[in-house]
Amino acid sequence: MHKRASWIKVGCALTTGVGACALVVGGVAVAAPAAGAATPGIATASALTGGTATIGKRISASGITGVATGTLQLGTGGVFDVVLPQKNVQLLPTTATMSLGFLKLNLPTTFSANSAITGTATLGASGINATLTSSLSTTAQVGPFSCTIGPIVASLTTGSSGSLTGTPFTGALTGEESGVLVANDFAVPAVQATSSCPGLVAGLVNVLAGLPLAPGASSLTFHAALVNGLTGAPHQLVTVPTSGAAGTQVAVIGTGWSPTTAAQLAFTSGHPASTGTAAVDSSGALGGFLSVTSSDAAGSNPIVATQGTATASTPFTVVGTHNGGFFWPFGW
Numbered sequence: 001m002h003k004r005a006s007w008i009k010v011g012c013a014l015t016t017g018v019g020a021c022a023l024v025v026g027g028v029a030v031a032a033p034a035a036g037a038a039t040p041g042i043a044t045a046s047a048l049t050g051g052t053a054t055i056g057k058r059i060s061a062s063g064i065t066g067v068a069t070g071t072l073q074l075g076t077g078g079v080f081d082v083v084l085p086q087k088n089v090q091l092l093p094t095t096a097t098m099s100l101g102f103l104k105l106n107l108p109t110t111f112s113a114n115s116a117i118t119g120t121a122t123l124g125a126s127g128i129n130a131t132l133t134s135s136l137s138t139t140a141q142v143g144p145f146s147c148t149i150g151p152i153v154a155s156l157t158t159g160s161s162g163s164l165t166g167t168p169f170t171g172a173l174t175g176e177e178s179g180v181l182v183a184n185d186f187a188v189p190a191v192q193a194t195s196s197c198p199g200l201v202a203g204l205v206n207v208l209a210g211l212p213l214a215p216g217a218s219s220l221t222f223h224a225a226l227v228n229g230l231t232g233a234p235h236q237l238v239t240v241p242t243s244g245a246a247g248t249q250v251a252v253i254g255t256g257w258s259p260t261t262a263a264q265l266a267f268t269s270g271h272p273a274s275t276g277t278a279a280v281d282s283s284g285a286l287g288g289f290l291s292v293t294s295s296d297a298a299g300s301n302p303i304v305a306t307q308g309t310a311t312a313s314t315p316f317t318v319v320g321t322h323n324g325g326f327f328w329p330f331g332w
Contacts, residue, residue: 041083044071045069045227045253046225046253048223048251049251051066055218056210058210059098060099067089069285071283080120082120091113092249110138127179128158132155135150135152137150149188152189169224173230184218185216191205191206238314239303244318246296250303252276261307267304274292276288297318
């Protein structure tokens with residue numbers, strides 16, 4: 001990653017006793033706040049895929065997928081402040097498994113953000129190092145009851161957390177970057193009785209899952225990709241993953257779109273075409289989902305985003321066929 005340092009730098013100078021910093025990419029300053037002024041935000045969109053979660057030794061979930069959009073702001077010493085507002089965080093439903101000896105219970109489950117995702121990112125020799133903190137909850141359908149575990153305050157990092165180690169984001173700052181975020185140092189509270197989760201049910205879940213749990217007994221891992229508005233180019237579009245079989249949930253992210261106006265997504269390889277809607281936040285960052293269906297033709301076909309007269313596309317390759325297993329057939 002030494003090549004990165006040759007064209008990306010953070011320059012700081014002292015003027016009249018006040019420090020000012022500017023990020024320089026390819027010789028162009030993209031953020032240079034005046035003394036006392038707020039730093040301009042850089043639009044950013046991220047996709048979280050292949051997520052896994054463990055709650056103690058008995059509850060696990062995999063295939064967690066989400067998108068989040070917000071801004072990067074250059075702070076002091078070349079550190080970026082990351083703000084992904086709660087309303088811009090979308091996490092798809094999944095299935096959690098509760099293992100009770102030889103018995104395994106598959107529970108429809110949703111993860112949700114109770115707060116904004118905030119933290120810092122720094123440019124290092126091996127890539128972008130990030131630590132992002134949020135309050136999360138997970139709600140499982142236990143028969144006719146709906147029980148929530150949370151709030152869980154977790155700090156996802158590309159560094160080390162408990163027994164886990166993440167991977168810094170690498171790639172082109174003006175394109176797509178990818179890394180691995182982990183968390184293994186958060187506590188998990190007991191389920192609280194509610195109208196949808198009566199006391200007897202909540203107590204049973206707590207006993208079976210061993211709740212509450214001390215820090216280090218649970219974990220989160222996400223493969224993450226991000227794009228940002230450093231290029232200033234309009235209508236940037238990226239899919240994560242870039243290929244998959246029927247049943248694959250595709251996260252679609254981008255920057256440079258008209259703020260707060262939703263974009264329509266379409267994957268036209270099938271009959272009928274797979275469609276969806278992507279939210280666009282106030283910074284112009286886009287995030288949404290599409291599902292690959294059995295009607296989508298094998299091979300490379302474009303996923304298209306349309307917002308009024310603006311349009312952009314990116315290729316997605318359909319491979320093989322869906323081989324069964326649990327699949328939640330919902331659109332966005």
